[in-house]
Amino acid sequence: MKTQNFLLEIGCEELPASFIKPALSFLKEKIQEKLSSAYIPPSGVETYGTPRRLIVIAYDVPEVQPNREELIVGPSVRAAFDENGNPTKAALGFARSRGVSVEELIRVENPPGRKGEYVAVRRTVKGKPAVQILSQVLPELILSIPFKKSMRWGTKKVRFGRPIRWIAAVYGEEVVPFEVDGIKSGKTSFGHRFLSPEPFEIENVNSFIDELESRFVVASLEKRKAIILDTARKLAEEAGGELLADEELLEEVVNLVEYPYPIRGSFSEEFLQLPKEVPIVVMKDHQKFFSVVDGEGKLKNYFIGVANIKPVDEDIIRRGYEKVLRARLSDALFFFNEDRKKKLEERVPALKGIVFHEKLGTMLDKTERIKELSPFVSEKLGFDENEKVKRAAELAKTDLLTEMVNEFPELQGTMGKYYALLDGEEEEVALAIEEHYFPRFSGDKVAETKAGISLAIAEKVDNLVGFFGVGIKPTGSADPFSLRRNALGIIQTLVLNKLSLGLSQILEKAENLYRELGIDVSEGTSQEVLSFIKERLRVFLREKGHRPDTIEAVLPVTDDIYDILLRAEAIDDLRNSEEFDDVLITMRRVINIIPEGFIKIEHLEPEGEYETNLFNSFSEKREELQKLISSGDYRGALLLIKELKPAVDAFFDNVMVMDKDENVRNRRLSLLKTIADELLKLADFSKIGL
Template sequence: MRVRNLLLEIGCEELPAHFVTSGIEFLKEKLPQELESNFLPPSSVEVFGTPRRLIAVAYDVPEVQPDREELLVGPSLKAAFDTEGRPTRAAEGFARSKGVSVEELITVENPPGKRGTYVAVKRVVKGRSAVEVLRELLPKLILSIPFKKSMRWGTKRIRFGRPIRWIAAVYGGEPVEFEIDGIVSSNISYGHRFLSPEPFVVEEPAEHLEKLEERFVVADQEKRCAQILDGAVSLARRVGGHLLKDEELLEEVTNLVEFPYPILGSFEEEFLKLPKEVPVVVMKDHQKFFAVTDEAGNLKNYFVGVANIKPVDDSTVCRGYEKVLRARLKDALFFFNEDRKKRLEERVPKLEGIIFHEKLGTMLQKTKRLEGLAPWVAGVTGLGSEGESRRAAHLCKADLLTEMVNEFPELQGTMGKYYALLDGEPEAVAVAIEEHYLPRFSGDSVAKTAAGVALSVAEKVDNLTGFIGVGLKPTGSADPFALRRNALGLIQTLIENELFLDILEAAREAARLYGEQGIELIREAPEETAEFVKERLKNFLKEKGFRPDTLEAVLAVTHDPYDAFLRAKAVEKLRENPEFEATLITMRRVVNIIPEGFEATDFTPQGEFEENLFNAFKELQSKLNKLISERNYTEALLQVSSLKPAVDAFFDNVMVMDRDPQVRNRRLSLLKTIADQLLKLIDFSKLAI
């Protein structure tokens, strides 16, 4: 079968950096899927993107769909023919709709997605040309690209990330013509907006990237990224420095330019008096510049900006960069000096004027809750930093009232740390102020100091319990208060620091503190909070490779993330042993035979098998309790194996559901007593064998 290469280029006004990433990911996944589902499978697909274009190249796309046999399923056999074998209206209507006679209908057993016998039609579908299919497929694919926000323009009939300006669709050197809201696809593309704005003809899809580079467009984002990084590193070395690593900034800048040109600039050394994070944030978040450090990691008064054009004179662009940066740094230095005129302690009462949430009170009320919850967390987790946690909680929101954080919100917590140190607060308190916001994003580090961990955990428990308690739990993909991120951050903080904390008890303490302030939460707030965290924990541990049924069995018996992690590890480790798998089967029998709602009553075992099982259980019970209290779950599960012979003998020789209600109750009570002990470990009934 003959094949050709396909090119699709969507030219548009400048896309935001993260739009480029999401567009590339979507096309990389969906274009091959759509081609395959239309019987035009490519050998491979490559996707590229710049702020002005998204490009997909599909290689070796067949020129024609293959002829294929298609099965069209109609009504069930019972609905199609009556008891005497005569066709019903359902059969006649189905046959007529498919252009065949009733006599041509066939019967099929269990067709895809259905069970039973149905009537159907088999017909040969002649393959369509690839061009014909692509004319329908490509416009739908373009308009289905999901952007975080889309806009309308022109006739306002369609939505896209930014206005579309041209569409190049070329299959084997020939244009694939279709229209999207007046924009007609063609074989015409464009080079760099300023350096090579003239249109040019796309002749061969496989050569398109090379033709673009001749016109100052580096479409391959990996190549652009390498050019930026190599150039920036080289410029930093020129002044005896090192480029400050920042993968997030590198990806963003890569998607902001089509023809990257790194430029070295500098700023006055007086701005190095500011905390290091301030110039870095100003450079990164406001100017998209890379910072430069010395061997020790200290900031140098240099930066690297990336232009989207090679200027006639580098110094002209550099002066522009320096002028804008200098103004921002002057503002920052002014804010810093103004903030130093007042201690953090003096700002705390004014938190009364900041609303945390209309249903959850002011930021001062939140501070008071954290002053109670952080020491409580420190105490129950054994961190032993109650005093430092309380003091850090008292000051942790005060920097929200500083000029610096007002201008640069990204620095909240960080500026609190520096101001606290300058105020003479203990280092542990200052660091905790910064750490309580951690982790700020996926992949970020978690709090590590004792006071910082306690305050970070308290912050997240307070947020979760409060918002869930007033009915603001996330629904669907919407999560305006970042509760999923709070829950995940809580989980990561506890597991990475190997800390045990019952989330249900923590949420109850948080709810109590809300209640003391007269803020009413729903009665079920602690339970709903614990379940919300457990759902996030389940997903978190699934991504770590744990089996879903293991997690169900573990999370049925504990509200403690780190404890659940240890139990799951123990189960997964022992499940590799075939002998232990047999033990799981046996213990499931114990748990599953007990009727729902049955409660054990006092009993005296009778007969050899009841007595043997009871004695084996009593011997095991004290060992299990000790091992569970020590959280030695691997050994505890191994000890459960010792009960297997007695359980097997019991089930082999005794009728549990005896007709005599007294006998039945005695035997069920014995098994329920054992099951209750097993539930202190895991819920064996939820394990899939």
């Protein structure tokens, strides 16, 4: 069968950088899916994109659908014919609707999606041309691209990420005709808006990407990324430094330009007296410039900007970049000097003027709570940092009142650290002020100092308990106060630092602190928050590769996040060995037979050889099992349980547990319940499959 390549280009006003990759991913998946379901599957699909265009190329698309046999199922045989075998109205109506006589109806057993015998029509469907199918599919596909935000533009009736300016749709050499809100598809495309704005006709799908490049449009995201990285690194090296790695900025800049042209500029060394994070944030967040550092990571007074044109005079653009950056950095230096006129501790009372949340009080209220909660966390973690933690908590929010953070909110915590050091605070206190916001986003580092860890956990617990306590909770689509991120932050902080901490006490303390300061939170908030954190932990463990049944077995056992991870690791590690079946069967036999709600006899006196043997075998290992569990040696505990297998097997093989005599039955169940209570301290093995 003959095939042709197919091209779709959607030309539009400049899309936001964050819109492009998701849109291309959607288009690639849906083109493959829709063409395959229409019986004209492509051999492959590639996507390209810039701020002004989204491009899909599908390769080797068959010119025509194959002819195929289609089964059209009608009513059941019982409904189609009466008891004498005569056709009913149902059969006659079905035959008429399909253009056949009743005699041409066939009978089929269990057709797809149904059970029983049905009447049906089998017919040959002639394949449609690919162009006809594409004409039907593409308009809906284009309008279903899931942008973060779509709008109606001008007088247009459809919603799209930005106004659509042209649509090119070419199959082989033929236009795929369709229309989207008055814009007709064709073979016309455009080059770079400034360097090659003239329209041109698409002569060949295979050479289209090269044709764009000759018109100053680098359509490949990966090629633009390589151009930016290679040139920027070279420019940084020529200035005696190296490019500061920033994948997030690189991804954004790649999707801001069609023809990347990196240019090195410089700024006055006077701005290097600022904390280095300040110029970096100014350059990144406000100008989209890359920073240059020396071999030790110290900031140099150079930057790399990426223009979207090949300039006639590079100096003109460079001077423009430098002028704008100097103004920004001058503002930052002014803010820094103004902020230094007042110490952080002098700003504490003014926190009363910042509302944390209308239902949760002010930032001063929050400060009072975390001043009490963070030392409590520190004690439970076994840290001897109470005074440092309390001091860091007192100052943690004060940089919100500084000019620098007011202008550059991204620097909250970071400026607090620098101002604290300049105020003469202890280094541990200053670091904790910055660390208490960690992790700020997915993949960010966590707090590492003892004071920072304690304050970071206290901060996030206070947020969770407060918002949950007044009924503000995440929904499936909305989490405006980043409560999921707060829960995950607690998990990551404990896991990455390998710290055990019982969360129930911490959450209850936070709940009580709210009430003590006059804010009424609902009863049971701490338990609700613990369940929420465990839900995030469930996702975290799955992403780490743990089996779902293992996760369900360990989650209910403890409120210690890191301890739950260790139990899951021990179980899944042992699952890879031949010994696991023996361990699991032993534990299941003991646990599964016990009726729900059974209350054991307290003073157990086993009778007979098999009861006594099982009781003695367990008693010999009980103390060692408890020690292994207490020390976190869960693999050792699991292997110790395996040693009970002979006594357990002998007991079940020779004793009727559910004896008719109630006293005997209760005694034997109590023996098993005594063992089960210890085993369930390790995990709920009834939830683990072989």
